[in-house]
Amino acid sequence: MDVAMINLGILLGEAGGMDEAEVFFGRAADAGHTDAMRNLVILLEQTGRADEAEVFLRRANDGVAGAKCLCGLAACATSR
Template sequence: MTDTAKAAVADAYQELKGVLARKYAHVDIAMVEAEPGSLARQEALDTELVELGAGDDGELHGAVEQILRVVRHYSPQAAEPMGVQERFNLGSIITLLRAAAADDNPWIMVDLGRLLEDLGELDEAETWYRRAAATGDTDAVNNLEILHRKRGEIGDAEP
């Protein structure tokens, strides 16, 4: 990941953390940052944010969308091997996106799917594409079809 990409992702991530600190001060994102690979910690954070109604928070969605724009801009670098700092920031971002997508926002679900696909997490990417496609999102249907073609699974793209 280039220094410019690292700085852009770090800036967007700090903005997101600022929104969380200001509006959801008791939510402990540090637990995911400390162990980004821990599914239990990711699920705990997801659950806590969903229970607090973070999925309906426009400011939080804006911060998440900014991260998505930055990651999408630098997506060729997103899948490159990264250092520990970048990996746990990306892991935290993905966890927060999962929480935001839980509110059935198809735009976030599609972008989360794209990010996961870029990172090689094809099964989870497919899950998010299918959820977005079920809302009628045409980008999700197209991405699902492309994913199935990549896998050689033509005909399995229905939501």
């Protein structure tokens, strides 16, 4: 479902519906989808809201770091 919200956000943004795109990126971001967070960062930067963008950029980076950590733990567990 998160991917569908991201795709809808992209389509809406391309059609000029920035407010609507923000809603769908925000929903997917709230669900923890890092791609949505990055798209939201771009949208917020484009609309002059760098402070808000920074919050989502940090969340996206934390999510990627967490995922890499979990992958590393899984690799360690399977190599034993």
